[in-house]
Amino acid sequence: MHQLTLAEIARGLADKKFSSEELTKALLARITQLDPQLNSFISLTEDLALTQAKAADARRANGESGALLGAPIAHKDLFCTQGIRTSCGSKMLDNFKAPYDATVVAKLAAAGAVTLGKTNMDEFAMGSANESSYYGAVKNPWNLEHVPGGSSGGSAAAVAARLLPAATGTDTGGSIRQPAALTNLTGVKPTYGRVSRWGMIAYASSLDQGGPLARTAEDCAILLQGMAGFDPNDSTSIDEPVPDYSASLNGSLQGLRIGVPKEYFSAGLDPRIAELIHNSVKELEKLGAVVKEISLPNMQHAIPAYYVIAPAEASSNLSRFDGVRFGYRCENPVNLIDLYKRSRGEGFGPEVQRRIMVGAYALSAGYYDAYYLKAQKIRRLIKNDFMAAFNEVDIILGPTTPNPAWKLGAKNSDPVAAYLEDVYTITANLAGLPGLSMPAGFVDGLPVGVQLLAPYFQEGRLLNVAHQYQLNTDWHTRTPTGF
Ligand code: GLN
Numbered sequence: 459m460h461q462l463t464l465a466e467i468a469r470g471l472a473d474k475k476f477s478s479e480e481l482t483k484a485l486l487a488r489i490t491q492l493d494p495q496l497n498s499f500i501s502l503t504e505d506l507a508l509t510q511a512k513a514a515d516a517r518r519a520n521g522e523s524g525a526l527l528g529a530p531i532a533h534k535d536l537f538c539t540q541g542i543r544t545s546c547g548s549k550m551l552d553n554f555k556a557p558y559d560a561t562v563v564a565k566l567a568a569a570g571a572v573t574l575g576k577t578n579m580d581e582f583a584m585g586s587a588n589e590s591s592y593y594g595a596v597k598n599p600w601n602l603e604h605v606p607g608g609s610s611g612g613s614a615a616a617v618a619a620r621l622l623p624a625a626t627g628t629d630t631g632g633s634i635r636q637p638a639a640l641t642n643l644t645g646v647k648p649t650y651g652r653v654s655r656w657g658m659i660a661y662a663s664s665l666d667q668g669g670p671l672a673r674t675a676e677d678c679a680i681l682l683q684g685m686a687g688f689d690p691n692d693s694t695s696i697d698e699p700v701p702d703y704s705a706s707l708n709g710s711l712q713g714l715r716i717g718v719p720k721e722y723f724s725a726g727l728d729p730r731i732a733e734l735i736h737n738s739v740k741e742l743e744k745l746g747a748v749v750k751e752i753s754l755p756n757m758q759h760a761i762p763a764y765y766v767i768a769p770a771e772a773s774s775n776l777s778r779f780d781g782v783r784f785g786y787r788c789e790n791p792v793n794l795i796d797l798y799k800r801s802r803g804e805g806f807g808p809e810v811q812r813r814i815m816v817g818a819y820a821l822s823a824g825y826y827d828a829y830y831l832k833a834q835k836i837r838r839l840i841k842n843d844f845m846a847a848f849n850e851v852d853i854i855l856g857p858t859t860p861n862p863a864w865k866l867g868a869k870n871s872d873p874v875a876a877y878l879e880d881v882y883t884i885t886a887n888l889a890g891l892p893g894l895s896m897p898a899g900f901v902d903g904l905p906v907g908v909q910l911l912a913p914y915f916q917e918g919r920l921l922n923v924a925h926q927y928q929l930n931t932d933w934h935t936r937t938p939t940g941f
Pocket residue numbers: 583584585586608609628629630631632633634661768880
């Protein structure tokens with residue numbers, strides 16, 4: 459049963475081949491047995507899962523249907539879940555039980571999805587390796603000595619290891635697409651404003667977006683359908699109708715114009731990945747797509763701009779964790795300043811503290827113009843590059859990451875080396891565009907992802923291209939040995 463996709467589960471439940479309760483019990487047992495190798499879960503929510511599964515079975519018995527009704531999923535542990543620990547991968551929130559459900563959690567629950575647990579993540583979603591979690595690193599099921607990517611590494615490792623069919627993630631600079639690439643999954647970062655951020659603990663508010671991680675584009679369409687939509691509680695949510703993503707999967711690719719940016723193939727890209735990306739282009743050409751070289755001239759400035767803007771917003775967002783209102787409080791503070799200093803010093807890990815320091819510096823009087831304002835101007839140039847490119851092509855294609863998954867610990871002493879891994883993903887966040895990563899082959903037994911980017915609100919086009927590619931390739935069907 460653990461090999462079933464969301465689409466297959468929906469058919470199996472509709473045909474009464476198994477119940478949601480049976481499926482939920484089987485997957486919970488599998489998680490208990492196999493997850494100690496991976497560390498992909500922070501909390502298991504067995505009681506909630508069984509209650510939701512029984513309720514879904516009852517709804518089906520009453521004649522209700524729906525692709526998510528009775529489908530087991532998990533949430534990245536930064537989506538608030540009422541009465542359940544929502545840790546954000548941090549000691550700071552280790553004791554925090556959210557008083558309400560995030561909109562994404564509530565919407566998926568209403569659609570009948572069953573929450574098996576909360577997945578491990580980089581602390582406050584800062585990272586590309588899932589090594590900065592207070593709960594320990596997550597391992598990549600394709601090779602337990604390697605990282606699964608981050609910051610949604612727990613969701614990715616769990617889905618890749620067939621512990622469950624799909625999970626939610628969030629993507630501020632690549633945290634859905636990059637772990638999807640490194641674990642052989644399909645993952646979608648929606649258009650900024652497509653998925654509500656209400657109840658999603660903020661890292662960098664102008665960049666954060668929730669989205670699905672699954673094994674196929676077909677399943678991403680199902681999960682995104684349940685997540686997307688306008689939310690009056692999120693002032694950056696956009697009131698734009700949500701199309702039927704599953705209906706968009708079957709469009710023909712005849713005449714689809716694919717742009718491949720020349721800047722993507724510079725030094726720094728593993729040549730074996732470059733070859734797999736070219737192979738995926740050839741595959742799409744066979745399906746009728748037309749390929750064109752394009753240019754994104756300001757791409758080289760994306761990493762410096764992102765690593766000013768994201769920490770700046772983080773330093774502001776994380777100021778609420780002061781030892782007074784949420785989470786961790788130090789022992790025996792001697793006065794208020796001591797309470798702030800020690801609660802934050804003891805509650806936040808080193809990467810979070812580094813980002814807060816960088817962000818506070820970039821925002822400080824005298825440096826604001828030189829760093830933050832400059833970075834915002836670069837952001838506009840990057841957006842303009844994309845707008846010009848999308849006048850000529852329908853989608854942009856390239857690698858998701860410059861390298862396959864690295865060994866645990868390999869980049870720990872050099873944070874900037876890890877930041878450089880985000881080179882292909884962060885531009886979509888800076889511009890607010892939707893992106894998707896899908897499996898494109900293997901290097902040394904480790905998965906490689908190809909990234910597709912589309913104009914605003916064209917998630918359906920991304921899912922369409924990925925689904926057609928997956929009908930003609932089998933990379934996404936490969937299972938890691940031992941799982
Ligand atoms: N690796 C990037 C960072 O550390 C992106 C993380 C994310 O998308 N949450 O900021």
